[in-house]
Amino acid sequence: MLVFLLLMMGAGGHWLPAQASEAEPAMQQFNLKAGEILPFVERLIADGRLGEARQVLEQVRGRTPDPVQEQFLLGQIAGLEKRNHDAIEIYRDILARHPKLTRVRLELARALFLAGDDGAARHHFELVLGEDLPPAVEQNINRFLYEIRKRKRWQIRAYFALAPDTNITAATDQDKVYIYGLPFELSEDAQETSGLGVIGAVGADYFWPLADNIKLKSGVDIYHTQYSKSRFNDTFLSGSIGPRFVFKNTALTPQFTGYYRWYGGEDYNHAYGGQLLAEHVLSPRWRLDGTLSWQQLEYDRDIRRNGHLASFTTRVSYSLTSSSILQFLVGGTWEETRVEDLDNLSLRLGGGFYQDFGRGVTLYVKPELLLRYYDAVESGFAVETGGEDRKDTRYSVSVDLTKRDWSVWGVAPVFGYSYTRNDSNVSFYSYDRHRFQIGLTRTF
Template identity: 30%
Template sequence: MRSHTYRLCSLLFAPAMFAPAMFALAMFALLPLRPAAAGQPPPRSVSAGALIEAARAALSGGAPRDAAVLLEGVEPGAADPDTLDFLHGQIALARQDWRTAQRRFRAMLARDPGLTRVRLDLALAHYRAGEFERAERHFRLALSAPGLPGDVRANALSMLHLIGREKAEGWTFGVALALAPDSNINNATDAQKLGLFTLSQDARRTSGVGLVADMHAGYTAAVRPGLQFRVNGGLRTRSYRESRFNERIAGLNAGPRFLFGRSVLHPEVHVRQRWIGGDVYSRSAGLRVSGSRTLSPVWRLRWSLGRAWTDYEGYLGRGHTDTAGFGIAHALGGVTVLRANAGWRRETLDKDYWSWREFSLGLSAESELPRGFVAGAGLRVDRRDYGAPRPLFGPQARRDTTYALWTTLSNRNIDIGGFTPQLTLRHERRDSNITLHDYRRNVIELGVVRSF
């Protein structure tokens, strides 16, 4: 099945086959490369154009090794870099050197992110390397480009169908490390007094520089056609000089994954534990079902429903949290992905004044820029209403509105031992009808990320 898919992709994405006459003409252009006989004038140098045409003919004639040798004769700066990168990328594809092909095609997209044909070739290189998430992303971006020929569109859609059935089989890993100066590591107010009470230093805003680490791993096994089983685990830590502000969150989830044409259904069980300052803050376990549906080549829908039972080790007690989420993504113009998300959560605890319900709305965009840069930005608004007034805080139940703004910048062309640098700027603000819960926070995260 896989070999048949590769042959199909090669026929549709590889350059058109040159006629034998073209190949012969290109070889004739190289005849001056042979040593001159005694007494004859030295041969004239072969132009870069002739070498490139000969390499194209050799590649289309099924001789990628000869094409590579011919391109070695092109002097640096003598030819358009896009032409050379494209030919080297095609040669790498023919020789099943997926990493070289990816590097060459990424170099072209760094100069011009709008090269749809090159993005399709990069998607193919990721697919053949088994990197289905990256392949899917580039196929969807290419499908959003205007003026895509019908046969190419049909082939890209067939590749997306194959990716949906093969995606993420085997192991996946991800690591992110960042240094994070933070103006408010405890999400606390700047106020010094609350009514007649003076707040202690621990209850007020504290700044610091943290080290953030985010690691996750997963394994997906194919049970039978249309059915997979997936297990994922993750650990996120945030460490500061003052250990009482340290935070760790560990989670594990597992369940089957059903594939129905354009739709995916994924029920799972999950467990989670959170530590603050080295002590266990909460433990939870629950059930969740999530799904996605491809509405069109450029529109994709995601949703989720779940319930988790939580035991807070401190004074909050025990309870459960119900969640529902909805998201939609749209690829635009061949280089940009727009996303919108809405969510609802309700936590029910032993005390009504600790219980709450929350509505969320988020918008974000990510776009590929020249020179390998990828920029993103987003906005999220959360509105949380508590179930009853809390003693000593007045007759009104607590109401919070939290705003979060962020922007990210990374460069896919910079490789530091397999890691890509990333800069994230984030601003948060909570407005509450109880002053104690107001806060402002600015965070800078400068780090590296890697998925493999």
Template identity: 30%
Template sequence: MQKQTYIAAIAASWIAMAGSPAAAQDDTLCENGGCTIAMDGNALLASASRLIEAERYDEARLVLTALENSPELSTQTNLLMGHVAMRAGDIDGAIGHFRTVLNEQPGQIRARLELARALMMAGRHSSADHHFRLAEQDDNLPEDVANLVRSARGLIRDRRGWHLDVEVGFAPDTNINNATDTQRVDLVAGPFVLPLSLGENSRAQSGIGQIVGLSGGIEVGLSGDVALSIDADARFTNYSGGDFDDLSGALAIGPEIRFSDRNRLTVQALANQRFYGWNDAQRSFGLRANYQRVLNRGARLALAVDGRRIDSGFGDQFSGWQMGLYGTYEQVLNRSLIASATVFGRRDALRSDAYSHFEVGGRIGIGGELPLGINAGVSGGVSRALYDGALPLFSVKPRQDWRFNSQVQLGLRSLRVLGFSPTVTYSYGRTDSNVSLFQSDRHRVEFGLARYF
């Protein structure tokens, strides 16, 4: 009941704000005992609005259908068609109309709020909260509507829920084994340096991978302010021959505590497993704590710390402990974009000093919705890794790396096939190391179809 109350209140507020369309013009011509009324587009919109207020939805739909070939009135028509669909119980149809408006005008706040409440009614709480958050950033949002939005987001958080993302695709990759492209490395034996040529199998190899990915989560309420949070994901990349096939999975489970609408803490046990070339490559177990605070309408701060035990299938020298500290700041921009900045520090304390290291770095990015139904994002990062000891035979000094990464992603949310939308992602990674064996760079383009439940 509380959910319906908030939704109805938001709808009523927007209907009141929208008012009637621009002044309408109609011409009445009477002759030979009959009258003909000629109405322009604005008059039809005004008529449809009155029919909706009178709850005569079928008649309103007929009037609005007459405006489908009037592109200059597309925004108002789709908003009213979405409202009619909502009142008729066609939630999916309403979502489609509101998305059409946002495909053309990502900054259209009324359409975004209408979409958010439609998603909320459909039980798609995570998506609804995302759109409420974008709309909440608008400084021109009336205070009564802003209060209703905050209440709706609080209700979403209290109701808990689930989400599932599915992705399939393929990815041409210049370095599927993440190896060096250097043709020769130096072997160090005391005072002697001996050049060693690397064979083709020891150097970077290119290929095209077929990808399947699943990611999901669920929250189960335990009490008013405590829920059980479960997150899981799996990803498989298949390459010809199978030597570089990569399968990984992760599971996180633990309580989430909400101290207020603005503060929450999640503590989860972690388990990860990876197979590479169908060999047991790595497994890990640990704990993660994540604290999030909403700073204002459009800003959020997150702090996370984790620690885990790593057991490597490639040798005991790669086994040990990993600990990390992460901080992320997010800010909504222009009512349709989210900018973020992350800094991190990580320590790998492994059995071999040659592979134990500290790494510190950061990453910035921005992404969101653009006109024409395009989703876009761009990000980049840099980090510095300093190792504890030298790697015998390859260096007399401990390894030191600069690591760079960048990504550009485009998606076409306006095109859907069985609920899947096309995406393309370009990624670049580069490692500059004082040990030539670890010099590498990698270009990867992933073409995919993604669906978000």
């Protein structure tokens, strides 16, 4: 078992706040003054007298000079008594009001690790590395993170939301299109259509142990959006399998991949191929994740789009503090189809900012820019572009607010908004889209 060096965390950084308020006389049988209660409880905990320490805290609850330290000690007692889920609830409650308390976040990460919730434990350990820590504490956190990468067996994902959307088809708001310079009326399905969607997404990965640092990772995901107009319903089923190699600061996972998609209740397309997933710890605060993939695409309705797609994505994460993360993203794709005017090359640039606030609020903002260059333009639109190849520029930003302290059974409400604008030198492909989401997500 890993030894957690909390005693080495002295002053410096945000550990626990000092409070200055008078409390009622407490525990007369111990002849304690108000300011002596919590130090007395700390001595009881150090001596292993956990039952007595808990009894004292329960009798004076809410009447000590430092209610946050009082609650923190209750969390410590729960952890030492191996009531990890009680400890997790206590620490999360503290962080919902005081998100910058590094020691509390560290104890939460440790309790999550002991409870087997490795995904959430990793999230909080990596946040803590955003502070200036003693070297020994930093080393110990990295040992936990390495252990998490090694022992991982299950990974489960779930998300459900209501999603009002101004443009579910990502289509133009024009009612006419000019082909060879002549106007044609657009059908209703080819124009911007608003609607209320119900989104459901579930997924799971299992890691089969093959050796000490090698596991066979297999996963499946299903994503479905349901609309009142069923012709816009969208279902996406994907799977992957391959070995995962875990090293001290790196994890590599080559996989076979595939997916099947249905649109409007009918077969739309499917693909098969492979990908390489990479994770690397650059330093205590910097982390690198990358994906390199190749897929063979087959379309059921429009066989002109049959071909292959190669892509890469690289994301760098930097822990600013124990409650905030900054991310940078760069990616690109190359798609080759059966017709030149659908062949394209794209460049993707983006970022992200994560911040835990008080009152249990978490903010995540993600801006992104996508530049797409086609090898040609459809002949009917050549008049509009002046013979130039088609070029699209897509701007998007999303904002998510999660209320962590409203968590029930490990899930919390999330309120999201996203805006997408696509500008194209072919006006038929230009559009605006506003989307709102009210859903449930996992609590970290």
